Amino acid sequence: xxxxxxxxxxxxxxxxxxxxxxxxxxxxxxxxxxxxxxxxxxxxxxxxxxxxxxxxxxxxxxxxxxxxxxxxxxxxxxxxxxxxxxxxxxxxxxxxxxxxxxxxxxxxxxxxxxxxxxxxxxxxxxxxxxxxxxxxxxxxxxxxxxxxxxxxxxxxxxxxxxxxxxxxxxxxxxxxxxxxxxxxxxxxxxxxxxxxxxxxxxxxxxxxxxxxxxxxxxxxxxxxxxxxxxxxxxxxxxxxxxxxxxxxxxxxxxxxxxxxxxxxxxxxxxxxxxxxxxxxxxxxxxxxxxxxxxxxxxxxxxxxxxxx
Ligand code: COA
Ligand code: ZN
Numbered sequence: 443x444x445x446x447x448x449x450x451x452x453x454x455x456x457x458x459x460x461x462x463x464x465x466x467x468x469x470x471x472x473x474x475x476x477x478x479x480x481x482x483x484x485x486x487x488x489x490x491x492x493x494x495x496x497x498x499x500x501x502x503x504x505x506x507x508x509x510x511x512x513x514x515x516x517x518x519x520x521x522x523x524x525x526x527x528x529x530x531x532x533x534x535x536x537x538x539x540x541x542x543x544x545x546x547x548x549x550x551x552x553x554x555x556x557x558x559x560x561x562x563x564x565x566x567x568x569x570x571x572x573x574x575x576x577x578x579x580x581x582x583x584x585x586x587x588x589x590x591x592x593x594x595x596x597x598x599x600x601x602x603x604x605x606x607x608x609x610x611x612x613x614x615x616x617x618x619x620x621x622x623x624x625x626x627x628x629x630x631x632x633x634x635x636x637x638x639x640x641x642x643x644x645x646x647x648x649x650x651x652x653x654x655x656x657x658x659x660x661x662x663x664x665x666x667x668x669x670x671x672x673x674x675x676x677x678x679x680x681x682x683x684x685x686x687x688x689x690x691x692x693x694x695x696x697x698x699x700x701x702x703x704x705x706x707x708x709x710x711x712x713x714x715x716x717x718x719x720x721x722x723x724x725x726x727x728x729x730x731x732x733x734x735x736x737x738x739x740x741x742x743x744x745x746x747x748x749x750x
Pocket of ligand 1: 494524
């Protein structure tokens with residue numbers, strides 16, 4: 443049975459686009475509960491400019507207050523050297539560096555061109571100097587909401603440049619849900635051939651309803667690591683039209699039903715997803731938490747029993 447590894451990003455990607463500040467204590471409580479569900483990794487927060495992402499201005503406090511458990515890696519998103527210094531001071535287990543493969547989205551999100559981002563992240567990698575593992579998230583890898591098509595060759599070039607700098611993993615991000623399953627299958631098989639020594643993670647948003655189809659295409663092409671967000675929350679505030687990530691519980695439920703080994707406590711995860719609307723103050727897109735898992739059967743109606 444193939445083992446699938448999930449990275450839960452709700453308190454980073456999920457929360458960063460929410461309009462109302464979520465109290466630090468609520469974030470800490472949610473992360474502590476997620477730690478009990480079987481995730482391989484949790485992206486706790488981001489060490490970005492508090493002006494750019496006000497929701498995550500409490501990154502240090504959250505990192506200091508969570509209860510870490512062994513077997514779960516606690517990673518953080520970092521856009522620059524200042525962020526890396528803060529992340530190391532907070533004892534993150536991994537740095538998840540971020541840049542976009544589209545020039546326009548990189549300018550919108552990080553206020554600099556791709557080459558400047560790359561050289562700034564290369565400086566971060568030299569600064570970290572192997573103290574902790576580094577992952578790089580390549581945003582808009584399947585399409586940019588402002589430029590349109592992003593050629594796979596561009597993604598591969600940045601992937602190669604980071605591989606040459608010795609990163610442990612790459613996350614290929616569909617920031618605004620533009621990927622389709624055929625494109626994902628090709629990206630997955632080509633990248634695995636070229637970067638078989640790296641941890642490759644795929645990160646999908648369900649903006650156009652293709653999220654789980656893309657997970658399926660990736661997993662059937664050999665990808666075993668995915669990002670997901672509880673309840674299907676999420677989105678980049680600097681990508682026009684962005685909306686939620688794939689729902690972790692929907693994706694995990696699907697893969698489990700297909701016979702993949704996810705290592706997850708699904709009932710516990712579903713209960714947690716049902717708490718999420720209280721935290722964010724609105725309903726969330728995830729479907730299995732509303733419907734129940736395929737194992738949760740309904741009672742046979744009395745009129746059906748009477749027929750027997
Ligand atoms: N942590 C905290 N503060 C930071 C910081 C970091 N990692 N990087 C920059 N800052 C501060 C600077 O100290 C400066 O503060 P000041 O105005 O009080 O002097 C301010 O932010 C602007 O700094 P500057 O270097 O000019 O950055 P910028 O305005 O060009 O913004 C980024 C660049 C990368 C810092 C900012 O765009 C950012 O944090 N983006 C994150 C976007 C994101 O997370 N998107 C969603 C995930 S894909
Ligand atoms: Zn995302």
